[in-house]
Amino acid sequence: MLETICETLVEAYRRNWITSRDGNVSIRHHDRDHFYVTPSGVRKQTLQPDQFKKIGIVKQPINRNVSVYNHTLLDYTDISSKLKPSGELPLHFGLQKEMGQHRNDVRVVVHLHPTYCVAAMHAGIDLSTVVKDFPELSRYTKVAKNVPDVPPISQELADRCHKNLELANDGTISYDIVGIKGHGVVAIDTSPWRAFEHIERLEHICKIVLCSRKFN
Numbered sequence: 506m507l508e509t510i511c512e513t514l515v516e517a518y519r520r521n522w523i524t525s526r527d528g529n530v531s532i533r534h535h536d537r538d539h540f541y542v543t544p545s546g547v548r549k550q551t552l553q554p555d556q557f558k559k560i561g562i563v564k565q566p567i568n569r570n571v572s573v574y575n576h577t578l579l580d581y582t583d584i585s586s587k588l589k590p591s592g593e594l595p596l597h598f599g600l601q602k603e604m605g606q607h608r609n610d611v612r613v614v615v616h617l618h619p620t621y622c623v624a625a626m627h628a629g630i631d632l633s634t635v636v637k638d639f640p641e642l643s644r645y646t647k648v649a650k651n652v653p654d655v656p657p658i659s660q661e662l663a664d665r666c667h668k669n670l671e672l673a674n675d676g677t678i679s680y681d682i683v684g685i686k687g688h689g690v691v692a693i694d695t696s697p698w699r700a701f702e703h704i705e706r707l708e709h710i711c712k713i714v715l716c717s718r719k720f721n
């Protein structure tokens with residue numbers, strides 16, 4: 506599936522949803538205590554599976570309901586060892602440390618900067634509100650409330666995204682996608698293309714809303 510992630514990022518670049526070095530993706534299989542995340546600063550048009558970073562998840566239970574988690578860099582490939590993980594690692598780690606409703610499956614977290622989603626937030630639209638007028642969107646994609654302006658690659662960005670997605674201790678999330686004002690979106694599903702499609706669906710509706718000029 507790392508190959509598939511590379512394909513989705515090439516497609517995201519082709520659609521102007523990212524510039525060359527933007528965007529990041531992580532993937533975890535339920536039976537592994539590690540996940541893979543895209544490296545920092547690599548051109549997404551030429552990203553290869555052997556450039557990903559392998560991140561170990563270290564879980565220390567405090568009591569029956571609460572655990573402390575840490576991440577550790579694991580060896581993967583020679584080419585990978587020369588690269589750093591995405592600066593948005595806190596965002597990905599928080600969503601990958603427990604898998605919630607994906608506990609018997611795969612979890613993929615995709616962060617991109619789709620043009621019309623970002624434009625809609627810039628125009629003052631909360632992406633969670635466009636759902637009510639477009640049932641084809643709400644049927645397949647649950648949209649969380651926007652995260653306000655927060656610094657990129659910060660713990661604050663990660664925390665605010667996790668909060669608005671209603672991330673629970675067991676990794677369960679209530680939404681499929683969340684927007685970050687002045688920045689981009691984060692989508693979660695069980696395959697790279699399924700996560701991509703949440704972004705595609707929301708991007709399409711944001712384009713319609715902005716073209717209609719019917720918003721406050």
Ligand SMILES: [Zn+2]
Binds near residue numbers: 616
């Ligand atoms: Zn970003």
